[in-house]
Amino acid sequence: MSEKFDVIVVGAGPAGNAAAYTLAKAGINVLQIERGEYPGSKNVQGAILYADALERLIPDFRDSAPLERHIIEQRMWVLDEDSYIGGHYRSAEFARPPHNRYTIIRARFDKWFSDQVQKAGALLLCETTVKALLRDVQGKVIGVEVDREDGRIYADAVILADGANSLVATRAGLRQDIRAETAALAVKEVIFLPKETVDARFNLSGQEGAVIEMLGSISQGMVGTGFLYTNKDSISIGIGCMLSDLKRQHLAPVELLERMKAHPAIAPLIAGGEPREYAAHLIPEGGYDALPQLYGEGWMLVGDSAGFVNAVHREGSNLAMTSGQMAAETLIELLREKRPATAANLARYRARLDASFVMKDLKKYRRLPETLDRQRQFINDYPALLNQAAHTMLRVDGMDKRHKEKEIFNAFRERRSLLGLLGDAYHLWRATR
Amino acid sequence: MPSNVQAQVEKKLYLNRYRVDAGRPHIKIKDANVCATRCTAQQCVVCCPAGCWSRESGRVSLITDGCLECGTCRIICDEFHNVDWDYPRGGFGILYKFG
Numbered sequence: 001m002s003e004k005f006d007v008i009v010v011g012a013g014p015a016g017n018a019a020a021y022t023l024a025k026a027g028i029n030v031l032q033i034e035r036g037e038y039p040g041s042k043n044v045q046g047a048i049l050y051a052d053a054l055e056r057l058i059p060d061f062r063d064s065a066p067l068e069r070h071i072i073e074q075r076m077w078v079l080d081e082d083s084y085i086g087g088h089y090r091s092a093e094f095a096r097p098p099h100n101r102y103t104i105i106r107a108r109f110d111k112w113f114s115d116q117v118q119k120a121g122a123l124l125l126c127e128t129t130v131k132a133l134l135r136d137v138q139g140k141v142i143g144v145e146v147d148r149e150d151g152r153i154y155a156d157a158v159i160l161a162d163g164a165n166s167l168v169a170t171r172a173g174l175r176q177d178i179r180a181e182t183a184a185l186a187v188k189e190v191i192f193l194p195k196e197t198v199d200a201r202f203n204l205s206g207q208e209g210a211v212i213e214m215l216g217s218i219s220q221g222m223v224g225t226g227f228l229y230t231n232k233d234s235i236s237i238g239i240g241c242m243l244s245d246l247k248r249q250h251l252a253p254v255e256l257l258e259r260m261k262a263h264p265a266i267a268p269l270i271a272g273g274e275p276r277e278y279a280a281h282l283i284p285e286g287g288y289d290a291l292p293q294l295y296g297e298g299w300m301l302v303g304d305s306a307g308f309v310n311a312v313h314r315e316g317s318n319l320a321m322t323s324g325q326m327a328a329e330t331l332i333e334l335l336r337e338k339r340p341a342t343a344a345n346l347a348r349y350r351a352r353l354d355a356s357f358v359m360k361d362l363k364k365y366r367r368l369p370e371t372l373d374r375q376r377q378f379i380n381d382y383p384a385l386l387n388q389a390a391h392t393m394l395r396v397d398g399m400d401k402r403h404k405e406k407e408i409f410n411a412f413r414e415r416r417s418l419l420g421l422l423g424d425a426y427h428l429w430r431a432t433r
Numbered sequence: 434m435p436s437n438v439q440a441q442v443e444k445k446l447y448l449n450r451y452r453v454d455a456g457r458p459h460i461k462i463k464d465a466n467v468c469a470t471r472c473t474a475q476q477c478v479v480c481c482p483a484g485c486w487s488r489e490s491g492r493v494s495l496i497t498d499g500c501l502e503c504g505t506c507r508i509i510c511d512e513f514h515n516v517d518w519d520y521p522r523g524g525f526g527i528l529y530k531f532g
Contacts, residue, residue: 035520037452041528042502106532127524147522165504167520178508185505187482189445190531234531246480247509252438253482254445277531278445280482280501282508 005031007331008144008155009122010130010168012039014317015303016161017113018057018324024120026332031153032122033146035129040110043163044188044281045317046227046236048211049104053318057325058116062098066108068231069209070099073202077265079216080387084265095208103209103229103236105190133158133172133299140342141298144168157341158299159327161320164282166305174299175292180243182286182369184224184311187253188238189261191273195233201269202230213314216383218260222249223372223379226260227314228269235270237261240283242373253280285311288366294353295346300327308358312365312432319358326352364432371431377424381415434478434487442484446499454525458497460485460506461517468493472513477506502527 009020012034023030036042048071054061073090094100118124125146134143134152143154160169170177202210214226224241239260246253261270284290284307291307294300302308303320310319330349331341339345353359372378389408393401412421434442462468468475469492477486483499486506500521507518520526 035523037524037528040532042526043532044529045532047532107529108531110532129520129523165507167518178504180508180511183504183508185480185482185503236531243480243505243508246505247474247476250479252434252442252479252484254442254484255438258441275445275448277448277529278501279449279529279532280503280505282504 003031004154005029005123006155006335007031007157007159008033008153009159009161010144011161011163011303011305012036012114012117012124012126013043013110013161013163013303013320014113015305015320015324016159017110017117018053018321019159019161019302019328020122021057021113021117021120022325022328023331024117024122026328027121028332028335030122031155032117032124033128033130033144034114034124034126037127038111039114039124039126040107043106043110044186044279045106046188046229046238046314047104047106047109047317048229048314049102049109050315050318051098051100051102053321057321064112066104066112067207068103068105069204069207070094071101071103071211072204072208073210075210075212077212077214077216078383078386079214079218079263079265080384081217082264083387083391084214084216085386085390090210103211103231105231130162130168133168139297141172141296156298157331159302159324159331160299160305161302161324162305164284164304166301169292169299169301169305174296175301178282178284178286178307180247181373182284182290182307183243184240184283184285185243185246185253186238186240186281186283187257188236188279188281189257189275190231190234190236190277190279191270191275192234193270193273197272198230198233198235204230207232215379216387218256218263219379220249220251220256220259221376221380222246225314228266234276235273237266237270242285243282244373283311283316284309285369287311287369288359288362289369291362295349296343298341300330300346300349302327308362310361310365312368313361315361322356322358323353326356368431371427375424375427377416377420378428385412385415434484439484439487442482442499446483449499449501450528450530451498452525452528453498454521457522458495459519459521459526460495460497460500462493462495463515463517465492467513467515472515474512476509477516480505480509500526
């Protein structure tokens with residue numbers, strides 16, 4: 001297979017599909033390579049689809065995409081062993097089309113997205129793993145080597161959308177491998193329940209959906225978060241923790257998931273359900289300071305392989321799509337100007353990213369991974385303190401309210417001290433401003 | 434990994450669909466002696482979400498059939514870098530129905 005393409009895209013997840021779609025739409029000769037049997041077979045996500053990023057690519061995606069439910073309610077829970085305290089935001093506005101966010105099942109969604117890419121004119125090669133990048137004598141990337149006979153395929157540029165592990169880029173020395181300190185492991189189950197049961201348990205009707213994001217005791221002292229998303233006739237439930245914490249903790253990921261499922265606030269929501277799949281995936285959560293070099297001579301990184309994840313807002317697939325689109329637009333522009341895909345010219349990709357929400361959001365939270373890693377009180381103390389405060393205040397037991405307030409304040413002061421409380425407020429402000 | 438946890442994992446993996454590349458494991462231990470003699474933590478045994486790694490009389494063994502291809506074992510082996518990690522050949526390995 002000694003062929004030459006304008007562009008090769010490695011991977012058929014949200015980033016790779018966005019890139020290949022944009023290129024193919026512009027009439028560019030693009031080959032996309034996917035190691036799975038079908039696009040989606042290797043991909044894992046919660047999953048929430050943010051409409052905006054996809055709408056910019058395929059404005060009428062709602063007519064044909066396999067969407068589970070549009071989200072009308074978002075819950076944020078801070079859990080202690082027996083309880084949770086939190087906020088719910090539910091709005092009829094979210095129920096009116098066009099909907100802003102959907103739950104999706106990635107294997108189905110990715111297949112659909114890939115169909116659109118192929119209809120736009122890209123060539124897709126599945127069941128093919130890229131082993132290495134091909135370079136010319138100057139070191140410019142000129143193609144890929146795949147695990148098929150005579151597997152050298154050439155292109156003017158290669159877009160690497162090969163996911164969190166990004167073995168291809170790492171082996172080629174384009175980036176450092178991800179580290180335990182900057183990666184989270186998420187484990188997840190899809191649990192089936194009749195649609196009516198999901199509707200009743202979350203007060204939903206039609207295609208309405210609800211999601212719960214959680215933190216606190218469920219992560220067993222580790223930096224991590226849990227989630228529960230409603231699909232049409234199933235629930236996706238999972239939990240992710242930093243690998244560096246998991247290493248220290250001596251706790252099997254499956255136990256973490258089972259303990260979370262057994263929490264008294266969560267168990268009734270999934271009771272009687274039938275688990276049909278168990279998945280695990282790494283999430284690059286190092287944020288802005290962990291970003292690798294994003295482009296070079298003939299290559300660009302997009303999506304998870306570039307580390308584009310906003311861990312605070314649980315966003316990743318939208319950053320993936322937007323970065324894929326921007327990488328493609330950069331190449332389209334260069335091809336039209338008849339300029340080569342040199343590092344100097346591909347700097348335009350970085351400029352596009354810098355001007356967008358992708359880099360602006362990553363920059364805004366650049367200090368948060370380090371803050372959470374060092375300031376363990378946010379994980380270990382505050383969830384319990386907040387739950388206890390609610391418990392003290394809401395329990396009617398003859399104690400007057402001023403005493404209750406004092407008790408709550410003393411609990412905070414004992415655990416954190418006055419200076420500690422001030423310091424914590426400062427740390428949190430600084431990490432998220 | 435305690436046997437009850439191992440049983441939990443196995444029950445879950447049973448739900449999944451795989452195309453196993455028989456006789457061609459995509460992950461290998463570079464030097465089994467390093468695991469047995471130098472690595473005291475042997476964290477792969479605990480952290481692998483698919484329970485692919487196990488410990489028997491101090492030695493670590495690996496069966497990749499149930500691998501979820503997450504990469505955890507490679508990343509956490511950051512002291513000895515003793516994991517030779519690759520993706521399965523194209524088309525093989527985990528086949529997520531939902532993902």
